[in-house]
Amino acid sequence: MxxxxxxxxxxxxxxxxxxxxxxxxxxxxxxxxxxxxxxxxxxxxxxxxxxxxxxxxxxxxxxxxxxxIYEYEVRDTDVEIRHGYFFRHHVAIPIARVQNVDLHQGPLLRLQKLYKVKIATGGSTHEIEALDHEEALRLKEQVMALALEARNAF
Known part of the structure; x- marks a missing residue:
């Protein structure tokens, strides 16, 4: 993680x-x-x-x-995100359900040269709060490549 x-x-x-x-x-x-x-x-x-x-x-x-406690991991089958201190959230997003990965940057993130990563599935959107630009691009490309591979496997 x-x-x-x-x-x-x-x-x-x-x-x-x-x-x-x-x-x-x-x-x-x-x-x-x-x-x-x-x-x-x-x-x-x-x-x-x-x-x-x-x-x-x-x-x-x-x-x-x-x-x-805020952690994330990209695996071949899913993207896992853990966060929350009072109410813990542990989300595993199946790669096969990923439709889009967006990078967002508001004014505070822009000052720190960070990007918010939004992973969209058919029914919801999940966020990784902030990543460096290179890491965000790498994660986006990796997740989209895995999603395309998973779709082609069916």
Whole structure:
């Protein structure tokens, strides 16, 4: 089983920082609404602040664990993906059912030169969160070649 590139941790840190920003905007809105219009109770501020602390601390603590348990492997018969810390997901995608492999790159992935790999079957789509460009291309070519070979075998 292979792990994601270590640079994915930077993206997860950036997402956590953005979530913190959103929480702080919400808290500022509650403070402004309470101060100027006095229509939101002050206890709501404490409740939201506690929620923010719990979520951000949990996300920060779980980043190394999330990285350690996210694995994938391409075999002759299937593509296996394992991830999830509270609810574990272990997916085996049969090669014969693979219809398409797409590479996607959003702004955060682009900054780290990583690609999200989406493997589409007839009924669903499965993702590998981030791979280096060379590894993503190699995986795409390998999976599509195995899928074409499996289709030709029937």
């Amino acid at each position: 292979q792990h994601l590139p270590k640079r994915i941790k930077i993206i997860w840190w950036q997402i956590t920082a953005f979530n913190l920003f959103l929480w702080l905007v919400l808290i500022a809105g509650i403070i402004i609404a309470h101060h100027f219009w006095n229509w939101l109770p002050l206890w709501l501020l404490y409740f939201v602040g506690a929620g923010m602390v719990v979520e951000i601390v949990t996300e920060i603590i779980l980043i190394p664990y999330r990285y350690a």
